[in-house]
Amino acid sequence: MNGDIDIIIERAGGAEQVAKLTGVGLEAVRKWRQARAIPSKHWATLLRQPGITLADLNPGDAPADDATVAPDGATAALLLADGSVFWGRGFGAHSDGAVGELCFSTGLTGYQETLTDPSFAGQIITFTFPHIGNVGTNDDDCEAGAIAALGAVVRCDPTDPASWRSTASLDTWLSREGKPGIAGVDTRAVTRRLRDGGPQTALLAYPQDGRFDLDALRAKIAAWPGLEGMDLSKVVTCTQSYTWDQGVWERNNAERTVRRRVVAVDYGAKRNILRCLVSAGCDVTVVPADATADDILRHKPEGVFLSNGPGDPAATGVYAVPAIRGVLEAGLPVFGICLGHQLLALALGARTYKLERGHRGANQPVKDLSTGKVEITSQNHGFAVDDKSLPEGCSITHVSLFDGSNEGIRSDRYDAFSVQYHPEASPGPSDSFHLFERFVSLMDEKAGA
């Protein structure tokens, strides 16, 4: 791409146009800049070409720690706790500053499912795939009734939706849902920071008046306590029990006539988990996260499902663990996914910890230790079960082939098993659907069927 680019250097006291490069591409601009050894922090650009950002001209560079003035064209900013500022173009809803944990997701598809996955409450998502928003949004692909993530960080400006299924653009949908987005960010640089430096607090600002008081925004970042110790299930769970009867559209389970009564505890459940349970042969009643064992057993379930959800498992465990222990002692089959896996582990006496690098994306290889088979899985978690803390009578069943962390357990004493990953996919591969059938088999065995 070649065009005219005005180079503006920003120094204390003001900005000065120092060059006009005509008919050049990005490479020429980078070389121009390198030849003059202009550091990032004195570097701003007024770009004549749409679609080029400051990040294009600073590939891999740390953005300026002391940047205080938004470069021309920037309407939004992503500030990290380490002091860095990424400028970009805002879309979606205006925000004076959404603060939370910044994470990255490597999924190539499914941004709508990702943004609505309740497990992302308290988090700002950086999408490593550059084209986000290009197929728009619709009413069917939501994993919950609202967007759970605090905001979206993307590389390219979302284009007009190109899909017959789209009913609203990403921009319109985010606006409607009151969530901000920022485009034009060097998401590779953001991701490297998280990969190398671990999880950190960040703030996404897309102010209506276009003004950025960076000191005030940094104070907001400093005041955010972090996800550790935070129970967010209570924020995203349902307020009342309800039944769920919709299955997965591409799975026809009509041949299964015997159905099993399952209570699903909603710590922030994704809809596709409920659909998979129905398709595997379950009649599902969903109960709120703080349901006690008695509340659960009142529904006379044949099995209990523990859902995914946001936040720190240890914090949610304060009320979830006693309920799960009651269900285990009642002798019911139990199946947990993600937060449900972590809570089951806590109930069995193990510990959880915060990962150095969370697993988020639809390309995570997991080995099933009993069969030796590898499944490509969908994942979204920042905490994990500490293998070493598993008590006797509890086995490790699955392991991550990325970092060796725990991906699944089974109890020898109870009919209970769980996985850290998301067998319901959405988005992602459905290699692991068989786990829902395994849960139903446990209930069949119990019923003597």
Ligand SMILES: NC(=O)CC[C@H](N)C(=O)O
């Ligand atoms: N998807 C989930 O259930 C996430 C579990 C938990 N909040 C974590 O980050 O590890």
